[in-house]
Amino acid sequence: MEAITKEDKKVITGAEATILSLLAEGTDMVFGYPGGAIMPIYDALYGYQKELRHILTRHEQGAIHAAQGFARISGRPGVVFATSGPGATNLITGLADAKIDSTPLVCITGQVASSLLGTDAFQETDIISLSMQATKWNIQITKAEDIPQAIAKAFYIATSGRPGPVLIDITKDAQFASLNYEYRKCTGFRSYNPKPAIDTEKVKAAAELINKAKKPYVLFGQGVILAHAEKELANFVEKTGIPAAWTLLGLSALPTDHPLNVGMLGMHGNYGPNKLTNECDVLIAVGMRFDDRVTGDLNRYAKQAKVIHLEIDPAEIDKNVQTNVAILGDAKASLKLLIEHCHANEHTEWLEEFEKLSAIEYDKVIASELNPSKLGLTMGEVIRRANEHTNGDAVVVTDVGQHQMVACRYAKFNKSKSNITSGGLGTMGFCLPAALGAKLAAPEREVIAVIGDGGFQMTIQELGTIFQTRAAVKIIILNNEFLGMVRQWQQLFFDKRYSSTELVNPDFVAIAKGFGIEASSVSERDGLDNAMKQMFDHDGPYLLEVMVEKEDNVFPMVPSGASVEDIRLE
Amino acid sequence: MKQIFTIVIFTENKIGLVNRITSLFTQRHINIESITASESEYSGIHRFTIVIEESHDLTVKVVKQIEKQVEVLKAFCFTDQETVYSEIALYKIQLTPDTDKEALMEMVRKNDAFVKELVGDFIIIEKTGKKQETHALFEALSPFGIQGFVRSGRVSLSKTYSTFSKHLQDLEAHSKDTIIIS
Ligand SMILES: Cc1ncc(C[n+]2csc(CCOP(=O)(O)OP(=O)(O)O)c2C)c(N)n1
Numbered sequence: 136m137e138a139i140t141k142e143d144k145k146v147i148t149g150a151e152a153t154i155l156s157l158l159a160e161g162t163d164m165v166f167g168y169p170g171g172a173i174m175p176i177y178d179a180l181y182g183y184q185k186e187l188r189h190i191l192t193r194h195e196q197g198a199i200h201a202a203q204g205f206a207r208i209s210g211r212p213g214v215v216f217a218t219s220g221p222g223a224t225n226l227i228t229g230l231a232d233a234k235i236d237s238t239p240l241v242c243i244t245g246q247v248a249s250s251l252l253g254t255d256a257f258q259e260t261d262i263i264s265l266s267m268q269a270t271k272w273n274i275q276i277t278k279a280e281d282i283p284q285a286i287a288k289a290f291y292i293a294t295s296g297r298p299g300p301v302l303i304d305i306t307k308d309a310q311f312a313s314l315n316y317e318y319r320k321c322t323g324f325r326s327y328n329p330k331p332a333i334d335t336e337k338v339k340a341a342a343e344l345i346n347k348a349k350k351p352y353v354l355f356g357q358g359v360i361l362a363h364a365e366k367e368l369a370n371f372v373e374k375t376g377i378p379a380a381w382t383l384l385g386l387s388a389l390p391t392d393h394p395l396n397v398g399m400l401g402m403h404g405n406y407g408p409n410k411l412t413n414e415c416d417v418l419i420a421v422g423m424r425f426d427d428r429v430t431g432d433l434n435r436y437a438k439q440a441k442v443i444h445l446e447i448d449p450a451e452i453d454k455n456v457q458t459n460v461a462i463l464g465d466a467k468a469s470l471k472l473l474i475e476h477c478h479a480n481e482h483t484e485w486l487e488e489f490e491k492l493s494a495i496e497y498d499k500v501i502a503s504e505l506n507p508s509k510l511g512l513t514m515g516e517v518i519r520r521a522n523e524h525t526n527g528d529a530v531v532v533t534d535v536g537q538h539q540m541v542a543c544r545y546a547k548f549n550k551s552k553s554n555i556t557s558g559g560l561g562t563m564g565f566c567l568p569a570a571l572g573a574k575l576a577a578p579e580r581e582v583i584a585v586i587g588d589g590g591f592q593m594t595i596q597e598l599g600t601i602f603q604t605r606a607a608v609k610i611i612i613l614n615n616e617f618l619g620m621v622r623q624w625q626q627l628f629f630d631k632r633y634s635s636t637e638l639v640n641p642d643f644v645a646i647a648k649g650f651g652i653e654a655s656s657v658s659e660r661d662g663l664d665n666a667m668k669q670m671f672d673h674d675g676p677y678l679l680e681v682m683v684e685k686e687d688n689v690f691p692m693v694p695s696g697a698s699v700e701d702i703r704l705e
Numbered sequence: 706m707k708q709i710f711t712i713v714i715f716t717e718n719k720i721g722l723v724n725r726i727t728s729l730f731t732q733r734h735i736n737i738e739s740i741t742a743s744e745s746e747y748s749g750i751h752r753f754t755i756v757i758e759e760s761h762d763l764t765v766k767v768v769k770q771i772e773k774q775v776e777v778l779k780a781f782c783f784t785d786q787e788t789v790y791s792e793i794a795l796y797k798i799q800l801t802p803d804t805d806k807e808a809l810m811e812m813v814r815k816n817d818a819f820v821k822e823l824v825g826d827f828i829i830i831e832k833t834g835k836k837q838e839t840h841a842l843f844e845a846l847s848p849f850g851i852q853g854f855v856r857s858g859r860v861s862l863s864k865t866y867s868t869f870s871k872h873l874q875d876l877e878a879h880s881k882d883t884i885i886i887s
Contacts, residue, residue, distance in 0.1 A: 263721055264724060267721065267724055267725055268728055271775065272775045272776075273721075322880075323879065323880035324880045325873070325876040325879075325880045326717050326776045326777060326778045326876065327775050327776075448773065449769055449772070449773065450766070450769040450772070450773045452769075454766055454769075
C-alpha cells in the first residue's frame with residue numbers, strides 16, 4: 136500500500152489516522168457497531184470501504200466474538216469498533232473471553248470529548264477501568280497525534296508473547312483533530328519482553344528426564360497453535376514415541392487420528408488420558424496452563440511424575456503445578472531445541488496402556504454414543520455423521536455445554552486452527568458470531584457451528600449478520616430442550632431438582648427462514664443423513680435443527696473437586 | 706505460613722497502572738497493609754512499595770502476575786530481614802492547662818520522636834520508625850489525648866546489591882525502539 140509508507144507525512148484527522156494505521160498493520164476486516172462517540176471514525180471508514188471491509192453485527196458482543204473467530208482461524212488479530220458507553224460495555228464478555236483464551240484482538244472504542252471526561256456525560260463510561268481486568272493492555276487517547284503510536288503498540292502487544300486483547304479508547308475530539316500522520320510499526324519497548332531467550336541448560340535437563348523416562352506423557356494446549364509449532368510438536372512426539380493428549384484449546388494442533396494422539400484431557404476428556412496422568416513418570420506440558428478443568432484436585436494430580444513445562448508466560452510456571460524443569464519461551468523454539476537433545480525412542484507398552492483404557496471407554500461410552508440402539512438421537516451420532524461429510528477438513532465452532540464436550544470429543548480434525556470454542560471463560564453465545572467471523576476469515580473452508588438450544592438464543596440476533604453477509608456458515612442446533620449441561624449436574628449432584636433448566640423453545644426453523652436463511656429440522660435417525668447432506672450441499676448459510684435425547688449425559692466425567700484418576704464412565 | 710512481605714515494583718509512569726496492580730491482590734483476597742508510590746532513582750521510572758501479609762508461595766505467584774503487566778519493568782519481594790524500612794507517623798495533641806508538658810516532652814524524647822510544629826493549642830509530633838515503634842508511641846501518648854494520628858506507608862530499600870539497574874540495561878537492549886505514550 137504505497138499511500139502509507141514510512142516517509143509519507145500528511146495532515147489528516149485522528150479518525151482517518153485510525154483507519155490508515157489499521158491498514159498499515161495489514162487489517163482488511165473489522166467487526167463493529169457505530170454510535171455517537173465513534174462517528175468520526177465511521178465517517179473516515181466510508182472513504183476506505185474497498186481496503187477495509189466492515190462487518191456490521193447486530194450487537195457489540197457479536198462483533199467481538201466474530202473478531203475472536205476471525206483471529207483464531209487466521210492467526211491474525213481481530214479488530215473491533217464500538218461506540219462509548221453501552222457499545223463499549225457490550226464488549227466486556229468478549230474481552231474477558233479473549234484474555235483467558237489468549238486471543239489477539241485490537242478493540243477501538245469511541246469516547247466522549249475529553250472536556251467532558253469525568254462529568255457523567257451522555258454515554259460516558261470509564262471503559263479503561265471497566266476493561267482493565269479483561270485486557271492485556273489498554274489506553275485512553277485524548278490527542279490525535281498519539282493515535283498512530285497507540286495503534287502500533289496495541290498490535291504489537293496483542294500479537295506478541297502470550298497474545299491477548301487490547302483496547303484503545305479514543306475521545307471524540309481526538310478523532311476530529313488533525314495530526315501530522317506518520318506510521319511506525321512497534322518492534323519493542325523496554326517494559327515488555329515477549330520473547331524470552333531460551334535457557335539451553337533447562338532444555339538439556341528436560342531432555343535428560345525425557346530420555347530416561349519409562350512412561351513419558353505429553354499434554355499440549357493452544358500455546359502450540361499460537362506459536363505455529365504444530366510441526367515441531369508432531370516431530371517431537373514422533374521422534375520420542377511419547378503419547379500426547381490435548382486440552383480443549385489444543386485440539387486440532389495434532390491430527391485427531393495421529394497414532395500418538397491419545398485424546399482429550401479434562402472433566403469430560405477421555406478415560407486413559409485422565410487416568411494415566413497419575414501413572415506417567417515424566418509429564419511434559421507444552422503451551423498449556425493446568426486449568427482446574429484439566430487437573431481436577433491438584434493435591435492428587437500427577438504427584439508421582441517429574442513435571443516439565445514449556446511455557447511463554449512466566450506467571451503460569453508453578454502457578455498450579457510445581458515443575459521440575461520449566462522452559463520459558465516460545466513453544467516452537469523450545470520444541471526445536473528439545474527435539475535435538477532427545478533420543479529417538481519408542482514406548483510401545485506404555486502406549487498399550489492407553490489403548491486398553493480406550494477400549495474400555497469405547498465399550499462403556501463411545502459405542503452407544505456414536506451408534507446408539509435406542510430410539511432418540513444422540514449428540515455423538517450427529518457429530519459422527521458430520522465427520523463423514525467433512526472428512527475432518529471442516530472448521531468446527533462450538534458453544535458451551537454438553538454439545539461442546541461431545542463435539543470436541545468426537546469431531547475429526549486433520550488440520551490445525553480448526554477447532555474454535557470458548558474454553559477458559561465458557562461463554563454461552565460465543566459460537567454463532569465466532570463461526571461467522573471464522574467463515575469470513577476463511578471463506579474457502581467449510582465452517583460448522585455446533586450450538587445448544589440455550590446458547591443459540593444468547594446471540595441469535597447474529598443470524599441477521601449472517602444473512603446480510605451471506606457467510607455460508609452451517610449451523611447445527613443440538614436441541615435437547617434443556618440447558619443440558621446444567622441439567623446434567625442437577626441430575627448427578629442436586630437430586631434431579633431441575634431448577635430453571637427446561638426450555639420451551641420457539642420454532643428455530645421459522646426464525647432462520649425469517650432471517651432469510653434456509654433451514655430444516657430432523658428428529659429421526661432415518662432422516663439425519665439426508666438432512667445433513669442437504670445442509671452441506673446448500674450454497675449459502677443453513678440451519679439444521681436436530682432434536683436429540685432430552686436427558687442424555689456426557690461421560691466420562693471427572694466430578695468437580697475429584698482427582699483425574701477418579702474419572703467416572705457412568 | 707503467613708509473614709510480612711515488602712513488594713517493590715518498578716514501572717513506567719502510566720495512568721491506571723496502579724489499578725491493574727492492586728486488582729491482582731483483590732482477586733486473591735490479599736489485604737494490602739500499605740502502599741506507597743514515588744519516583745525511583747531512575748528518571749521516568751516509578752517505584753511502588755506494597756506491604757502484605759501472606760505465604761511465601763502465594764506472594765511469589767502474585768509478584769509474577771504483577772511483573773506480567775505490560776508496563777511493569779520488574780517486581781521484587783523481600784522479607785523484613787532483607788530490607789531496611791520505616792514509616793512516618795504524626796500525632797496531634799491538644800495542649801490544655803492540665804497537660805503535663807514536661808511528661809509529654811520526656812515521652813517524645815524517650816521515643817526518639819520530635820515536635821514538628823506547635824499550632825495554636827496543638828502540638829504535632831513526628832516519629833519515624835517501624836510500625837511497632839510508632840504504635841508504642843501511640844500507646845504512650847494516649848493518656849495525653851490524641852486528637853489526630855496518621856501513619857504513612859512503608860518505604861524500604863533492600864540490604865543487598867540492587868540488580869535492577871542491570872535488569873534495566875537488559876530490557877533496554879532487547880527493545881530497539883522505545884515507545885512511551887503517557
Ligand atoms: C453466558 C453463560 N451463562 C451461563 C452459563 C452456564 N452454563 C454452562 S452450560 C449451560 C447450559 C447450556 O445449554 P445449551 O446451550 O442448551 O447446551 P447443552 O448443554 O444442552 O448442549 C449453562 C447455562 C454459561 N456457561 N455462560
